Amino acid sequence: MDIGLSEEQEILKTAARDFLTKECPKKLVKELDESDKGYSLELWRKMAELGWMGLVFPEEYDGGGGTFLDLVVLLDEMGYNILPGPFFSTIVLGGLPILKAGSEEQKRKFLPRIARGELILTMALTEPSASYDASSITVKASPRNGDYSINGTKLFVTDANVADYLLCVARTKETANPKTGITIFVVDAKNPGIKCTLLKTLARDKQNEVVFDNVSVPKESILGDVDQGWPVIQDTLEKAAVAKCAEMIGGAQATLEMAVNYAKERIQFNRPIGTFQAVQHYCANMVADVDGARYITYKAAWELNEGLPATKSVAIAKAWVGDAYQRVTILGHQIFGGIGFTMDHDMHLYYRRAKAGAMAFGNSNFHREIVARELGL
């Protein structure tokens, strides 16, 4: 057993910390949060130069040959620095499914360009029912003249506003089992039948309503097999849940450090507030949440990385980490007091992301139900 990072991962972590601290100061984070685009092209290109976009792709697709665990290390740092932008969508929701289910041609077409930072992708999965179950996929793709025509509304599609391609998850066949009859299409986001509307959200993450109105797509754009898309989605959702946990443990770590530093400096009653037992115990609770979240995330990530059955560990991690991050940021706000309730301060950036992260890819209730099933209930 070795629950630490490898030497290469430690190097990646340090490099990412240094780079993001320098290149993505909180001033930029706030600007991007307020902008419609939500990312900086200049920063995006620099990240690509560092090899981050291709980190988990094999070398034959111009990738870095890294593992899912390496990606987790990087996402942890991105969460620490609350990096805005479509990295998560492009790599986790776009690149990984293509790598898993794509044809050789599709991989050659997309992966090297993603790695070079030339493409932004995302997955159009959830709909107004706002559920991650197979039965919630109702957007229809109907065969027409050898191609397919997609109709319907996708909702909460992160980064669709800047995406070049959407992995649209659509129903191609009505069957008794909702898990069959689902197909994934890689759709050019500039298709004239697609109408994308940016939603204003708590975390200022760029979620969108995406309406497909007779969007015609060739059958070559199908990822994997017709009607057999759901296992790919499930795999993506498990990886995305753990990847989101990785971001959240970084954010929670940063929140803890900010709050502890403040508790050491802020003087009231002629002494640092960190000398008061109430504040000390808040901090003790925060670090337990941060550390607890870290190792169950690592465990789930390791199982995914090894190709072991990870459903239970993934659900355990997502059920816990989302709640833990929220608890940590609430205590962080409590320690910062009034100053934390200002837009100028950084604390709210983490709090907002904790809320969004806890919801993404299924909230705690959703994942506890998966755990219950895995327990044989």
Added chain:
Amino acid sequence: MDFSFTEEEEAFRKEVHDWIKKETPQRWFELDPLFWEETDESWAISREFQQKLGRKGWLAPAYPKQYGGSDMSHMKRLILAEELGYNKAPVGIEMEVAVNWVGPDLLLFGSEEQKQKYATGIAKGDLVICLGYSEPNAGSDLASLQTTAVQENDEFVINGNKIWTSYAHYADYCWLAARTDPNAPRKYDGISMFVVDMKTPGITIHPLINLMNRHSFNEVFFDNVRIPKENLVGKKNNGWYELMIALDSERSLIGTAATFQRLLEDLLEYAKERKCHKDPIIRQKLAEMAVEIEVSRMMCYRIAWMFSRDLHPSYESSMSMVFTSELLRRLADVGMDIAGPYGQLERDSKWAVLQGRIERLCLNCLSIGVGGGSNEIQRNIIAQRGLGLPRK
């Protein structure tokens, strides 16, 4: 990163598992005593079991072979602790106290003779040692202890009283903290550690009946108790330092998550029996327990892993203790949620379920989180030692 155990470790797990199954008498499971619920009969079973464990070198596996241990790796010790917990083996707080609190101090600071006699005695399961720390006015503020040990020629004369002394009525020796220099400028500086034979004249034991309606704690009175000066362990007036080292050495109860895992499995079975396992609220609660047990397990694993890398845990053990103790209370609550009114029945009732375990857990769970460093003290340690928050 690698969360797997080696083949050798897995084989060891099976060996331990099979051994515990073979060596634990059925009667133990009928008695099913939780912590602080021992009877003379259950105590006799656990003594015998621990002596067998001792003969395997598994009672104090971390100790060097020459003192009855087996120089066991940290990962194997984790596995051993997990299997003992998961299989409800006849081991209890008395083993934790002797093996993990007293023994390490003896090995670090004791003379060769003391190591041979007491540490080896602990490791072999031959000695029962009670902890003479707390006093009526020295609980969390342990350094305020008032029991005195005054040197007279070749003896120390001990006067004072200790409280919450678990199993003093069964103990061969007391591991005693006493004040040897009442005039030391700091209260921490005048304390020394002793091994005291419980048969020495002048010692009287008053039972305290705990919430489980059992006799496990005592008040112990020392009235001019004369012990040979050779029973001083370590340096005179250096006791506080020695005691703190021991508290640091391992107070994580690294097998606890496995104990909880078994408890959860019992609750899952019972929920199915009672046909409430389709209730969405019960499902959520049981799942949450599974989640928290996994968090607790990872905390335990981290500690074992840190030891295995010679990274010395400091606040990590406190964190694990706080988390697990509070988790046990939540587990007791979930048990009660599943069992409903049946959960409140004492074990002797013909209507009792799970041997009345839920009712007993609801009481028992109040003790951990209080004894052995309250959760408030543990959180202070996490904040001050772990996060560097200032004391004043």
